Amino acid sequence: MNLIKTLILAVSAAVLAFPAAAQFAKPEDAIKYRQSSFSVMQTHFFRLGNMVNGRVPYDARAAAENADTVQALARLPWPAFAAGTGQGETRAHPAIWTQQAKFADLSNKMVAETVKLSAAAKTGDLDKLKVAFRATSSTCQSCHDVFRTR
């Protein structure tokens, strides 16, 4: 192997080790960012759940706002699962970085369901919201089952 090739591989490895470097100064920043976006998303998703499950009265306007917020947040966390961000205060499972295609597939499914959720919430029809809420919820669960540690 010649020197140029060795150098190129070394630089590539360094870049791959933390490709989110352009977006996050430190791995901890990426972890904090994705946890914060999941946390805010979860708050609004649970508010929808409270309506869907009859714990609070159905309010079409509040449902639409909550669903919009869920949709806006759903696309955010994924770039923050960069290589080199699997250590520290995180429940991210190491499989995220060994089964990247599966992780991307499950996260894309969730994002797609939140688009339907937002549309369903805007209809003002609680039954439609229930269907979309449960479909979205199952995409959360199927990803957590594999890619989140207990």
Added chain:
Amino acid sequence: MNLIKTLILAVSAAVLAFPAAAQFAKPEDAIKYRQSSFSVMQTHFFRLGNMVNGRVPYDARAAAENADTVQALARLPWPAFAAGTGQGETRAHPAIWTQQAKFADLSNKMVAETVKLSAAAKTGDLDKLKVAFRATSSTCQSCHDVFRTR
């Protein structure tokens, strides 16, 4: 003061003590929620700042996405500054709860500027983005000066 009046006042006081009870189970939940939403918003606002200040190349599409995220998050934190959420791990200044009209005015100004920021980012004109970024930034600062502890 008759008994009914006393009872009404007592119930009102209990409700006012933590009016976000319907939305957050515990004061810590409200604090975590508002900190998370500020943190995610800040990440995207700083990315715009990097473009505005020439630290990263201007990318019109990324700017529009970041500004949309800032706008979506800007309206979230305020209901979480409920009475009874000023203690604990928070930099919220006690003045938030003694100068509520001023706090609401400053937060409304910030939200309004993020709407303009999002519109400016969509023009694809870096100069317009710079103007809107600085106007938004000054609304952050003017609120932090009064209502955030060091």
